[in-house]
Amino acid sequence: MKIYKILSWPLMLALCWAINSCKDELGNIPTEEAEKDITGKWQVTQLTRNGEDLSKRLTLDNFKINFNADGTYSIADNLPFVVSGSGKYRLDDPQYPFSVVLSPAEGKADIVLKFQFPVVKGKRQLSLVMSLGCSSNTYQYDCERLNGGI
Numbered sequence: 001m002k003i004y005k006i007l008s009w010p011l012m013l014a015l016c017w018a019i020n021s022c023k024d025e026l027g028n029i030p031t032e033e034a035e036k037d038i039t040g041k042w043q044v045t046q047l048t049r050n051g052e053d054l055s056k057r058l059t060l061d062n063f064k065i066n067f068n069a070d071g072t073y074s075i076a077d078n079l080p081f082v083v084s085g086s087g088k089y090r091l092d093d094p095q096y097p098f099s100v101v102l103s104p105a106e107g108k109a110d111i112v113l114k115f116q117f118p119v120v121k122g123k124r125q126l127s128l129v130m131s132l133g134c135s136s137n138t139y140q141y142d143c144e145r146l147n148g149g150i
Contacts (some may be wrong), residue, residue, distance in 0.1 A: 036117055041066045042126050042143035049139050054089050073102065082130050096114040100128065
């Protein structure tokens with residue numbers, strides 16, 4: 001019995017040495033997130049108010065929002081939206097955005113929209129959540145990019 005105790009110590013030390021000598025390759029993989037790029041023309045595919053789908057009641061085909069590479073935006077059609085016309089935009093954080101900040105050209109105050117950028121069915125979508133006056137009503141505009149891209 002005593003011989004097993006004596007032999008088990010070198011075996012345990014060899015096992016510990018073998019485990020500690022392994023390199024952690026996963027720790028060396030860079031994990032930086034790419035900056036989000038929302039440039040392009042976006043068309044609303046679904047509009048919900050407080051979870052109720054309004055897409056069947058309204059014509060959404062004409063409403064488009066165009067985010068340009070120079071930091072400006074323009075809106076086509078007069079679907080109820082927090083801004084109209086054109087102005088400047090920016091993401092609150094280029095890598096991990098939670099909101100889009102719109103600065104209307106009319107000189108009005110900046111408007112902050114909640115922002116999501118998921119991939120749905122292999123295509124990038126843009127979801128903007130806002131309130132149009134009444135704080136108890138929340139609208140969500142789900143958009144798809146028209147000019148391709150991912």
